[in-house]
Amino acid sequence: MTITIATWNVNSIRSRLEHLTGWLREDKPDVVLLQELKCTDEQFPRMEIEDLGYNVATFGQKTYNGVAILSKFPLSDVSRGLAGDTDDAQARYIEAVVEAPNVFRVASVYVVNGQEVGSDKFAYKLRFLERLRAHLQTLLTYDEAIVIGGDYNIAPDDADVHNPKAWAGSVLTHDDVRGPFRRLLNMGYYDAAKVAGTPAFTWWDYRAGALQKDDGLRIDHFLLSALAADRLQSCTVAKKLRELEKASDHAPVVVVLK
DNA sequence: ATGGTAGGCTCCCTA
Secondary structure, three states, X not given: OOEEEEEEEOOOOOOOHHHHHHHHHHHOXXXXXXXXXXXXXXXXXXXXXXXXXXXXEEEOOOOOOOEEEEEOOOEXXXXXXXXXXXXXXXXXXEEEEEOOOOOEEEEEEEOXXXXXXXXXXXXXXXXXXXXXXXXXXXXXXXXXXXXXEEEOOOOOOHHHEOOHHHHOXXXXXXXXXXXHHHHHHHHOOXXXXXXXXXXXXXXXXXXXXXXXXXXXXXXXXEEEOHHHHOOEEEEEEOHHHOOOOOOOOXXXXXXXXX
């Protein structure tokens, strides 16, 4: 008995619905964490996904951001938004307990890109990462298997970048964001791709023929608590979804747990 | 130093 959990930045759920439903039918992941819905909860194509046997929890907003959890198992204890700033209006975090035979907690996280080092958006990115650290620290006290998947907008190492020189000092590779990511690992979370020994690119820019040149970065990740990491069987990237016509610029990352 | 593409929405913002 294994369970398959995927994370995918869809870059607009309404533009990507055919890709998503085709993939759900074909690969049948048990749990899917989505980012960049770019729609409100009312606009979310709930019925099309429920018809495929998924329970759906969304945290949407107009135009930007938006995250969701899809699960073949019932969801409980759903919470929307990241603790630490009640004024934050951006929909970038949703969490729930998956009532599978082996219960575990999941979250779908969409870390802000940060636009430019030194900008207000970059400062927000650093504050968001600090709030994420504080919250994930709290989750570790629950003694549950924890699976935090999403678009972290951080390439942890130069090995996670096709052309490290071109990306040096950028919002995706800066020490100021790599430090906080490393702190999550030092705290006791495991980078699933590294544990499985299969790190691979997850994002290729739409511009300048990046996909054709395999000019990608690994910025979408699964962080696992020890109880979840002990069950890890594989971590792969479903690159076929990036190769479709009118694709998202991200490919799903898929983990299989025993 | 800039531009290249995409999505949503409005003539621009975010990525």
